[in-house]
Amino acid sequence: MKLFEYETKNILRKYGIPTPKGGLATNRSEAEEVATKLKPPFVVKAQVLVAGRGKAGGILFANSVEEAEKTAEKLLNMQIKSIPVKSVWIEEKLQIKKELYFGITTDRFNQSYVAIASEFGGIEIEEIAAKTPEKVVMFYINPQKGLRSFHTRQIARTMGYAGCQILELGKILERFYAASMDYDVELIEMNPLVETIDGKFVAADARIILDDSALFRHPEYKKRLLEDESELTSQELEALKSDLAYVKLDGNIGVIGNGAGLVMATLDTIQHYGGKPANFLDVGGGAPAEKIATALKIVLSDPNVDTLFINILGGITRCDEVARGILEAKEEVGVTKPMVIRLVGTNEEEGKTILTKAGIHMLESMEEAAQRAVEISKHGGK
Amino acid sequence: MGILINKKTHAIVQGITGTQGRFHAKLMLEYGTKIVAGTSPGKGGTQVHGVPVYDTVEEAQKKYPANASIIFVPAPFAADAALEALENEIKTLIIITEHIPIKDAINVMAYAKQANATIIGPNTPGIITPGQSKLGIMPTHIFKPGNIGIVSRSGTLTYEIAASLTRKNLGQSTCLGLGGDPITGLNFINALKMFEKDRQTKAVVLIGEIGGKLEELTAQYIVEEKYPKPIVAFIAGRSAPPGKRMGHAGAIVMGKAGTANSKIDALKNADVKVAEKPNEVAESLKELAYIYENG
Numbered sequence: 177m178k179l180f181e182y183e184t185k186n187i188l189r190k191y192g193i194p195t196p197k198g199g200l201a202t203n204r205s206e207a208e209e210v211a212t213k214l215k216p217p218f219v220v221k222a223q224v225l226v227a228g229r230g231k232a233g234g235i236l237f238a239n240s241v242e243e244a245e246k247t248a249e250k251l252l253n254m255q256i257k258s259i260p261v262k263s264v265w266i267e268e269k270l271q272i273k274k275e276l277y278f279g280i281t282t283d284r285f286n287q288s289y290v291a292i293a294s295e296f297g298g299i300e301i302e303e304i305a306a307k308t309p310e311k312v313v314m315f316y317i318n319p320q321k322g323l324r325s326f327h328t329r330q331i332a333r334t335m336g337y338a339g340c341q342i343l344e345l346g347k348i349l350e351r352f353y354a355a356s357m358d359y360d361v362e363l364i365e366m367n368p369l370v371e372t373i374d375g376k377f378v379a380a381d382a383r384i385i386l387d388d389s390a391l392f393r394h395p396e397y398k399k400r401l402l403e404d405e406s407e408l409t410s411q412e413l414e415a416l417k418s419d420l421a422y423v424k425l426d427g428n429i430g431v432i433g434n435g436a437g438l439v440m441a442t443l444d445t446i447q448h449y450g451g452k453p454a455n456f457l458d459v460g461g462g463a464p465a466e467k468i469a470t471a472l473k474i475v476l477s478d479p480n481v482d483t484l485f486i487n488i489l490g491g492i493t494r495c496d497e498v499a500r501g502i503l504e505a506k507e508e509v510g511v512t513k514p515m516v517i518r519l520v521g522t523n524e525e526e527g528k529t530i531l532t533k534a535g536i537h538m539l540e541s542m543e544e545a546a547q548r549a550v551e552i553s554k555h556g557g558k
Numbered sequence: 559m560g561i562l563i564n565k566k567t568h569a570i571v572q573g574i575t576g577t578q579g580r581f582h583a584k585l586m587l588e589y590g591t592k593i594v595a596g597t598s599p600g601k602g603g604t605q606v607h608g609v610p611v612y613d614t615v616e617e618a619q620k621k622y623p624a625n626a627s628i629i630f631v632p633a634p635f636a637a638d639a640a641l642e643a644l645e646n647e648i649k650t651l652i653i654i655t656e657h658i659p660i661k662d663a664i665n666v667m668a669y670a671k672q673a674n675a676t677i678i679g680p681n682t683p684g685i686i687t688p689g690q691s692k693l694g695i696m697p698t699h700i701f702k703p704g705n706i707g708i709v710s711r712s713g714t715l716t717y718e719i720a721a722s723l724t725r726k727n728l729g730q731s732t733c734l735g736l737g738g739d740p741i742t743g744l745n746f747i748n749a750l751k752m753f754e755k756d757r758q759t760k761a762v763v764l765i766g767e768i769g770g771k772l773e774e775l776t777a778q779y780i781v782e783e784k785y786p787k788p789i790v791a792f793i794a795g796r797s798a799p800p801g802k803r804m805g806h807a808g809a810i811v812m813g814k815a816g817t818a819n820s821k822i823d824a825l826k827n828a829d830v831k832v833a834e835k836p837n838e839v840a841e842s843l844k845e846l847a848y849i850y851e852n853g
Contacts, residue, residue, distance in 0.1 A: 227801075282660055284770045287667040287741055302815075319661075319668045360661055362740070389739070390659035392634060421805040425797075436738055436805025437712020437767055440794035441836055444818075447797040448835060456798075458805035461695070461713070462578070489714045489721075491683065491697050492578070521717070522697055542718065543837055 177391065177401050178225045179384040182265045187359060187384065188366075191351040194378045198267025207248035210266045211241040217269040220247040222254065222261040227300075232256045237269065270380055271373045276335060277304060278349060279365030280323075280356045283316065291315040291323060291353070295335045297368040323353040345377050360390035411455070411474050418470045420459060427452025429553045430481035430513075432471050434459050434493045442487045445543060451550030454481045462492040468501025473509055482556055483514055485549040487542055490521025497523075499530035506534075514552050518545040559758035560687035560732035561707070561749070562650055562676065563626060567691045570618050570648070571596040572639045573630035574606045578654070582630065582695050583607055589692045594622035615646040626650040628684065628693045636680065637662035644673045652693045653679035656739060663741035670743060677743025678734060681806070683713035685734035694735070696720075704729015705758055706843065709749040710765035711736050711772075711806070715794055718836050719765060726840040731759040738806030746776040754787060761788045761846060763839055764830070766821055768795030769809045773821035777828040789830045790842045793818045 179187075185195045199210035200223070211218060222234035229235060234256045238244040248264045255261070277297030283290040293313040294304050305312050313334045317323050328346035337345055348369075356364045366379040391398040402417065415422030421436065425443075429451050433439035436458050443453040455478060459471050475481060488498050498519060505511060517538045519527050528538060539545040563569075571586075573579040574596025584607050587593055595610050595618040602613035612618040615627070627648045631639040636655040643651055644666075651670070658666075658680045670677045678685055684694015689703040696713075700721035706728050710716040713735055720733055734749065736742050746764060753759045766773040773793065780789065796818040798804050822832050831846070833839045 282664070282740060284740060284742070285745070285772065285775060287743075288664055319664045357661065360659055362660060387660045389633065389657040390661065393659070421803075423799075423802045423804060425799065433714075435712060435714025436809055437710070437715030437765070437794045438718060440712075440767060440798060440804050440809065441715050441718070441792075443797045444794060445835055453797065456802075456804055489717050491714060491717055492582075492695050520721075541837070543835055 177386045177388055177397060179386065179397070180223045180225065181221060181381065181383065182223055182263070184382045184384045185265075185379070187355055188352070188379055188382055191355045193348050193351050193355070194376065195382070196267040196270055196378060196380060198265055200263055200265055201248055202263045203252065204245050204249045207245045207264065207266060208241060211244040214266065214268050216240055216244075218244045219267050219269050220244055220251060221265045221267070222251045222256055223263045223265055224256045224259045224261055226257045226259055229256060234261070270370050270378055272370050273373045273375070274371040275368035276371065277301060277365070277367045278352065278369050279363065279367065280317075280353065280361065281363045286316050288319060289317040289356070291317060291331065291349075293331050293335055301365070301367070322357075323350065325350055328353075341375060348377055359384065360387045360393060361385065362387045411477055414474050415457070418467065418474075420457060420467070420471055420474065422474060423456040424478065425453050425455050426480075427454045428480050428482045429549050430454045430475035430478065430484045431487070432457045432459060432468075432475060432484070433487040434461065434463065434489065438487065438489060442485065442542065442546065445546040446485070446550060449547050449550040451546070451553055454478055459493070463497065463501070465497050465501035465504055468498050469505035469508065472502065472505035472511065476509060476511065476513065481513065483549055483553040484511070484516065485545065486515060486517045486519070487545065488519050488521070490523065493521070494523040495519050495521060495527025496530060499527040502531065502536070503534055516545050516549040516552065518542055559756050560690060561752040561756050561759070562678075562732065562734070563685055563687050563691045563693055565690045567626050567650075567693070568592050568594045568622070568624045569626040569628060569693055570594060570615065570624045571609070571628050571630065572615065572643065573632075574598055574609065574611055575601045575604070576630055578695075579630035580606055583609060585698070586692055589698050591691045591693060594624050615642045615648070619646045624648060626652070626693060628652040628654060630654050633657045633659070637666050640666045640677070641669055644669050644675055649673075649675045651675060651677045651743070652682060652684050653677065653737070654682060654684060654695060655679075656681035658739060660741055663739060667741060667743055679737035679739070679742060681739040681742070682735040682737035683716060685732065687732045688730050696733075700724055701733065702729040705731055705760040706763060707731045707749075707753040707756070707759040707761070708733035708763045708765070709736065709746060709753070710734070711738060711767050712765055712794060713738070715836065716765055719763065719792065719839050722837050722840045723763070723843070726844065728840055728843055731756060738809065746772055747779045750776070750779070750785060754785065759787065761790070761843060763843070764789055764791040766791060766793045767806070767809050768793075768798050768804065768818050768821075769806070769816045771815065774824040777824035777830065780828040780830065788846045790833060790839050790846065791825050791830050792833045792836060792839055793821045793825070
């Protein structure tokens with residue numbers, strides 16, 4: 177789950193990490209209120225969860241309170257990469273000497289967290305790594321030791337600092353690590369972490385992606401995720417509530433399957449035969465009939481869908497439950513679009529009997545079924 | 559033969575009294591897996607399908623020593639269960655539970671390294687050595703004993719491919735799923751090393767997917783070590799858009815990293831045959847067998 181910049185900065189402040197003085201505004205009068213408490217010049221930043229916000233015109237500057245108000249209003253009427261801006265963060269502009277990068281993320285291959293630091297920040301880390309690879313410091317964190325004070329001083333040294341600046345920077349990195357562990361982050365970064373002209377360090381921009389699997393330990397964010405629709409489509413939100421993995425795509429063949437790998441391979445096979453999948457939907461393992469029915473309703477609520485392809489290979493998922501779910505959905509929402517069903521595995525015979533009785537035909541192989549679905553979709557679902 | 563588990567494997571089931579634990583304990587017993595005990599805090603002294611249940615792994619280990627454990631404990635408690643098994647000398651752990659917090663999984667992996675133990679998963683369908691033992695949730699009728707090793711990041715896609723191999727009379731030595739969570743234990747390279755040493759395994763099927771760089775690193779390993787056994791691969795997620803998580807927490811394309819094409823190219827450059835569709839894996843293996851038989 178991605179956090180907004182203001183949420184991230186609130187967390188950093190809680191841990192004693194310096195951030196520019198600022199406040200959140202959702203309309204012009206709030207913007208005035210925030211700006212009058214601050215010293216100009218200001219930075220006005222759209223609070224949206226899209227990458228490349230700056231390049232898309234989401235970060236603007238203002239020299240007076242009045243200008244800050246106008247700028248805030250302008251941003252609040254904007255869409256950034258088709259996401260409407262609901263709030264802006266107004267803060268004091270820093271006097272920058274140098275822009276640094278510091279982040280912590282996970283490394284699958286080493287099965288650990290890794291701290292990444294660079295004395296050349298301000299652009300995306302991938303770009304930094306491509307431009308100045310020799311200036312990117314990777315530090316693998318041993319989970320049993322953690323990122324200790326002396327580690328942070330070592331990192332500060334490699335970033336080119338000396339003297340009491342090492343102590344100050346080290347302290348920030350140590351606190352930053354503590355925040356990353358307490359909040360169960362998947363990614364946390366300060367970019368840029370600014371060295372001001374008077375030699376202080378301030379997190380000018382920061383972002384956090386929380387570990388979705390750990391949201392049960394952070395109910396306030398889980399709640400926000402389910403309430404805030406700006407990040408998700410209505411289908412994605414509905415799926416999230418029903419514990420289904422759904423991703424909207426831009427084609428016309430609605431896809432339901434069990435198991436992430438199988439569903440991905442199903443989409444690939446559809447594409448291989450020249451069709452276009454409308455979505456990814458994994459019902460997971462052992463889905464009962466109601467869940468299958470919910471899945472069908474979600475997929476069908478996408479107006480682009482003209483053909484349905486259900487691909488089930490039962491392991492812990494039982495084919496009879498799937499069959500019952502299909503019939504349940506059919507009754508409830510009146511499925512009129514053509515369905516191509518492939519149903520094999522655990523309790524296959526029971527499942528087939530249920531569907532055959534209801535006049536629904538099934539295919540044995542995934543490739544054959546995908547081909548059929550593509551043919552039907554090419555005729556507009558007829 | 560086969561890798562990691564065989565007829566001699568004695569296992570415990572952690573979380574045996576839950577719905578999944580109970581259901582799969584039965585299926586594993588029916589397959590002939592030697593399940594010596596189960597654990598479930600607060601349910602000690604009971605039985606599940608004739609298997610004695612203990613409150614702690616420590617007690618179970620005293621009564622019926624096991625060398626493997628399969629974990630069905632819910633995600634918030636799964637790391638604790640894994641550490642309990644590791645502290646009690648269990649050297650092969652299969653963690654079926656999915657969506658274990660990253661921080662917890664990282665801790666478990668660090669302890670496992672110290673304890674010199676192997677962890678399969680989390681979010682894995684488990685492992686099966688056909689005809690000998692199964693510690694997992696996979697349907698058994700799609701497997702048959704043979705000499706193809708299968709290692710995969712997926713569950714049902716593995717069943718899909720295993721079933722098509724079995725239909726073409728290509729039996730399997732051992733099949734295992736590495737798990738779909740972002741942090742998992744055993745990786746492709748570890749599994750390839752084990753399959754290399756296993757005399758029963760003549761060829762390996764590697765089933766990867768988008769996200770991370772494991773497949774790329776594996777390709778590098780195959781080249782550097784001149785891996786001696788033929789490998790056929792399938793990579794899922796060619797059609798996946800960037801930035802979207804495709805079901806598995808680990809299946810996500812970030813910018814240009816982790817795409818199916820990057821993995822397919824790396825593997826092809828390592829002389830690995832990469833199948834276009836799942837059902838082509840069996841055909842490619844047949845072709846390889848033909849080449850090998852004919853010198």
